Amino acid sequence: DTWRYAFEEALDEVQGIYAQKFKEEIEANTDHEIQLFPYGTLGESADIMEQAQDGILQFVDQSPGFTGSLIPEAQVFFVPYLLPQDTETLASFFRNSKAINEMFPTLYADQGLELLTMFPEGEVAITTKEPFKTPEDLDEVKIRTMTNPLLVESYKAFGATPTPLPWGEVYGALQTNIIQGQENPMFFIESTKMYEVTDYVTRIGHNNFTTAVMANKDFFEDLSDEDRQAIRDAADAAFAHIIDYQKGLTEASVEKIKEAKPSMTFTTLSEEERQPFKDAAGEVEAKFLEMTGDSGKEILDQMKEDLKTAEDATQS
Amino acid sequence: MAAAIFSIMIVLLLLGFPMMVPLIAGALVGFVTLFGGLGQLETMIQQMMAGIRPASLIAVPMFIFAADIMTRGQSAGRLIDMVMAFVGHLKGGLAISTAAACTMFGAVSGSTQATVVAIGGPLRPRMQKAGYGDSFILALIVNASDIAFLIPPSIGMIIYGVVSNTSIAELFIAGIGPGLLILVLFAVYSWAYAVRNGVPTEPRASWGERLRAVRAALWPLGFPVIIIGGIYGGIFSPTEAAAACVLYALILETLVFREMGLRDIYRTAKSTGLITGVVFILVAAGAAFSWVISFAQIPQAILSGAGIDQMGQIGVLFAISIAFFIGCMFVDPIVVILILVPIFAPVVADVGLDPVLVGTLITLQVAIGSATPPFGCDIFTAIAVFKRPYMEVIRGTPPFILILLGVSVALIFFPQIALFFRDLAFPGEAG
Amino acid sequence: MAYVSSLPGVLGTIDAAIARAESALLAAGVLLMALNTVANVVGRYLFQSSLFFTEELNRILIVVITFAGISYAARQGRHIRMSAIYDALPPRARKILMIAIALITAALMFGLCWFAVAYLLTQAGRGRVLPALQIPVWTTLVIVPIGLFMTGMQYLLTAVKNAISRDVYLSTVVLEGYDDEETEV
Ligand code: NA
Numbered sequence: 008d009t010w011r012y013a014f015e016e017a018l019d020e021v022q023g024i025y026a027q028k029f030k031e032e033i034e035a036n037t038d039h040e041i042q043l044f045p046y047g048t049l050g051e052s053a054d055i056m057e058q059a060q061d062g063i064l065q066f067v068d069q070s071p072g073f074t075g076s077l078i079p080e081a082q083v084f085f086v087p088y089l090l091p092q093d094t095e096t097l098a099s100f101f102r103n104s105k106a107i108n109e110m111f112p113t114l115y116a117d118q119g120l121e122l123l124t125m126f127p128e129g130e131v132a133i134t135t136k137e138p139f140k141t142p143e144d145l146d147e148v149k150i151r152t153m154t155n156p157l158l159v160e161s162y163k164a165f166g167a168t169p170t171p172l173p174w175g176e177v178y179g180a181l182q183t184n185i186i187q188g189q190e191n192p193m194f195f196i197e198s199t200k201m202y203e204v205t206d207y208v209t210r211i212g213h214n215n216f217t218t219a220v221m222a223n224k225d226f227f228e229d230l231s232d233e234d235r236q237a238i239r240d241a242a243d244a245a246f247a248h249i250i251d252y253q254k255g256l257t258e259a260s261v262e263k264i265k266e267a268k269p270s271m272t273f274t275t276l277s278e279e280e281r282q283p284f285k286d287a288a289g290e291v292e293a294k295f296l297e298m299t300g301d302s303g304k305e306i307l308d309q310m311k312e313d314l315k316t317a318e319d320a321t322q323s
Numbered sequence: 324m325a326a327a328i329f330s331i332m333i334v335l336l337l338l339g340f341p342m343m344v345p346l347i348a349g350a351l352v353g354f355v356t357l358f359g360g361l362g363q364l365e366t367m368i369q370q371m372m373a374g375i376r377p378a379s380l381i382a383v384p385m386f387i388f389a390a391d392i393m394t395r396g397q398s399a400g401r402l403i404d405m406v407m408a409f410v411g412h413l414k415g416g417l418a419i420s421t422a423a424a425c426t427m428f429g430a431v432s433g434s435t436q437a438t439v440v441a442i443g444g445p446l447r448p449r450m451q452k453a454g455y456g457d458s459f460i461l462a463l464i465v466n467a468s469d470i471a472f473l474i475p476p477s478i479g480m481i482i483y484g485v486v487s488n489t490s491i492a493e494l495f496i497a498g499i500g501p502g503l504l505i506l507v508l509f510a511v512y513s514w515a516y517a518v519r520n521g522v523p524t525e526p527r528a529s530w531g532e533r534l535r536a537v538r539a540a541l542w543p544l545g546f547p548v549i550i551i552g553g554i555y556g557g558i559f560s561p562t563e564a565a566a567a568c569v570l571y572a573l574i575l576e577t578l579v580f581r582e583m584g585l586r587d588i589y590r591t592a593k594s595t596g597l598i599t600g601v602v603f604i605l606v607a608a609g610a611a612f613s614w615v616i617s618f619a620q621i622p623q624a625i626l627s628g629a630g631i632d633q634m635g636q637i638g639v640l641f642a643i644s645i646a647f648f649i650g651c652m653f654v655d656p657i658v659v660i661l662i663l664v665p666i667f668a669p670v671v672a673d674v675g676l677d678p679v680l681v682g683t684l685i686t687l688q689v690a691i692g693s694a695t696p697p698f699g700c701d702i703f704t705a706i707a708v709f710k711r712p713y714m715e716v717i718r719g720t721p722p723f724i725l726i727l728l729g730v731s732v733a734l735i736f737f738p739q740i741a742l743f744f745r746d747l748a749f750p751g752e753a754g
Numbered sequence: 755m756a757y758v759s760s761l762p763g764v765l766g767t768i769d770a771a772i773a774r775a776e777s778a779l780l781a782a783g784v785l786l787m788a789l790n791t792v793a794n795v796v797g798r799y800l801f802q803s804s805l806f807f808t809e810e811l812n813r814i815l816i817v818v819i820t821f822a823g824i825s826y827a828a829r830q831g832r833h834i835r836m837s838a839i840y841d842a843l844p845p846r847a848r849k850i851l852m853i854a855i856a857l858i859t860a861a862l863m864f865g866l867c868w869f870a871v872a873y874l875l876t877q878a879g880r881g882r883v884l885p886a887l888q889i890p891v892w893t894t895l896v897i898v899p900i901g902l903f904m905t906g907m908q909y910l911l912t913a914v915k916n917a918i919s920r921d922v923y924l925s926t927v928v929l930e931g932y933d934d935e936e937t938e939v
């Protein structure tokens with residue numbers, strides 16, 4: 008059969024690389040074929056998600072941040088300083104976490120989706136027009152965020168003026184100085200040319216962009232055991248591939264940006280400098296709990312526990 | 324399937340169905356064929372909603388509203404009187420000013436549909452009074468508005484830059500050369516039109532008269548200040564500038580000029596809503612139609628048979644131009660860019676073409692497609708706003724389309740039209 | 755020129771009331787959109803805080819305007835069409851073609867209305883909410899099937915009007931031909 012797989016990024020960005028590897032594995036090990044639909048070719052994130060729920064698409068990649076309107080608990084990935092920055096700890100967490108591998112699949116199943124995998128896309132960095140090191144430096148700085156209450160809350164807590172803006176307007180708004188900053192993983196800052204309209208990239212380590220790949224549940228359950236296994240294996244192989252692919256991806260993107268714009272300044276805040284931002288994270292966590300209640304608390308607690316396990320495992 | 328869909332659409336169009344019917348029917352046939360029945364038509368509704376959702380579209384009703392208030396009140400008349408005081412004595416002066424105003428407004432507002440309304444609305448009656456033919460006026464307004472695609476900020480170029488991993492800043496600069504060239508050629512044609520058709524000129528205004536005209540236009544001059552100063556000055560996004568214009572227009576016409584009352588405002592808002600509905604239902608239907616084309620991978624099927632990988636640089640550039648020109652005749656430009664750019668990307672890299680040149684050429688085709696029958700969005704807007712028949716709106720377009728196609732060909736053989744300014748601004752990138 | 759429904763009795767009263775409701779929705783939608791957008795700018799500069807819901811509210815309003823607008827435009831005979839061939843036909847052929855166009859368009863609108871309702875029900879079942887406003891998505895789309903249904907009704911009535919009268923009508927109240935006068939409601 009021909010299966011269709013849509014995602015939120017371009018073919019040569021992280022989600023696209025994952026999708027290509029997944030396609031390669033499926034086509035090598037089964038007699039099915041996969042058609043890939045990159046960003047915008049079948050609609051926005053919410054559209055392709057619905058199409059996967061309707062069974063028009065067999066596979067979809069949607070970041071939990073966008074899933075928040077459907078599954079509020081998925082917004083836990085917007086709680087700052089929850090995920091570790093260390094790649095190995097992160098990979099171990101995603102592989103073994105009970106929250107990711109047992110609790111989230113149930114939530115997705117309620118929406119007619121089989122959660123295949125969640126994977127990190129890279130540390131979120133902030134690009135701005137002026138340098139900053141403290142929340143005070145961000146006073147009156149307008150930073151673009153997605154239309155998401157937790158993200159808005161985060162940047163308020165960081166001292167900035169969060170400004171929700173559709174993605175299509177961000178480049179122009181930075182150019183004309185309506186906003187003075189935005190956040191994204193480094194590869195995305197490079198590929199979407201955000202460095203052309205900002206001058207400073209600051210890593211405060213507050214988040215790692217996470218995404219999720221799902222299959223339509225009815226489609227998945229109607230498959231033969233071999234096909235289901237082939238899909239699980241392909242998802243695992245693509246996960247391993249994407250973790251490997253991301254080693255050094257941030258650094259490579261930094262190099263590309265430096266080559267294109269030597270004057271770009273990169274700053275990584277020290278642990279001490281990060282402390283005031285970390286202190287602000289408590290407010291966001293409270294907001295998350297307020298929005299999601301008991302089930303949110305359950306997920307958050309479990310994630311914290313899983314993260315501790317992952318840290319212990321990688322440090323020993 | 325593609326052939327069947329296109330034939331149905333053309334037949335319904337020619338029979339005189341409301342334009343939304345061919346578009347909706349095209350999408351409907353696509354959905355039914357793809358999914359073997361009516362089972363997935365909810366997605367068609369979803370995509371119609373998706374079509375009218377982009378935030379940038381909000382600028383359209385806002386500029387329609389502002390322009391309508393200005394035209395019904397005194398603001399537009401005073402601004403045009405001022406321009407006429409300076410160019411009224413020149414052969415084709417009003418037409419050339421209209422073209423320049425469309426280009427500038429479109430460039431700044433980022434919306435060609437808004438331009439058709441905001442500049443075309445007030446200027447069309449004045450051009451008619453001056454003796455220009457209506458078909459010429461409508462074609463000039465629609466085509467000059469589309470030059471804006473090439474002048475920064477250009478949403479088409481931003482999308483292309485992101486999809487093809489090309490510098491958006493370089494694209495912006497590369498668009499200026501071809502954009503200005505087209506404007507100059509439109510100006511030459513306007514002058515030739517005025518001479519050939521004996522459009523009369525007004526007597527040259529004295530400096531005293533000019534000063535009086537400027538003074539009368541002082542309040543309405545706030546509009547260009549809000550739009551140009553507001554957007555380039557980083558105060559407003561284009562949509563916000565449009566809304567600010569609405570507010571300013573309301574204040575001017577109700578409080579300063581005392582030309583309109585609440586009843587008039589209600590009436591104007593309602594008429595804005597009607598035009599918006601008429602145009603946006605087509606945008607919505609077009610989005611559902613685009614989705615079908617994309618989902619069925621029709622462009623991939625057509626292009627894989629065309630043998631583009633066998634062509635040289637010039638051949639590839641021609642193939643790209645033709646593909647985008649035809650695509651934009653039927654489907655929303657943004658979707659065309661998203662679908663076609665990745666298909667062409669490997670070939671572009673293989674033959675060693677400059678992606679900035681390719682992007683400029685594509686943006687030019689997008690501009691042409693939006694003004695080209697049968698399904699050009701700006702044509703719809705002109706019909707809805709000016710209440711003129713379809714054929715009358717497109718009758719005057721051939722000379723303009725010829726100029727645009729001529730510039731496309733020139734750009735293929737003389738890339739410096741686009742790349743000269745780019746190389747000047749980014750010396751490292753040459754070659 | 756005031757809008758006078760061409761329907762008899764109670765139906766006419768209802769029709770006129772619907773026409774007024776549509777035009778009120780249109781005008782309110784446009785004015786609210788302007789107000790909402792300007793308020794966001796004011797908030798950003800005066801209070802250092804963007805209205806987090808501006809974009810979502812505008813998206814809701816644009817749907818309201820579009821779908822109230824298509825019905826209102828159908829009533830006014832203002833939908834865009836390419837009439838070159840149609841205009842060249844003799845009156846009797848034009849009348850037959852117009853009846854066919856109106857009936858097919860009406861059928862298409864009723865069909866779309868049906869699927870819009872189905873889409874709404876699916877949305878309601880999934881419980882998706884708008885991220886900023888936190889209201890269910892389906893509630894923001896209620897106008898869609900209503901607008902489609904009303905548009906279908908207008909075309910259906912246009913077919914009837916053409917069948918029972920001598921002249922050819924673009925809508926229940928508008929004769930064919932391009933007319934600069936807009937009927938006031
Ligand atoms: Na532009």
Ligand code: NA
Pocket residue numbers: 651652653654692693694695698699700
């Ligand atoms: Na077009």
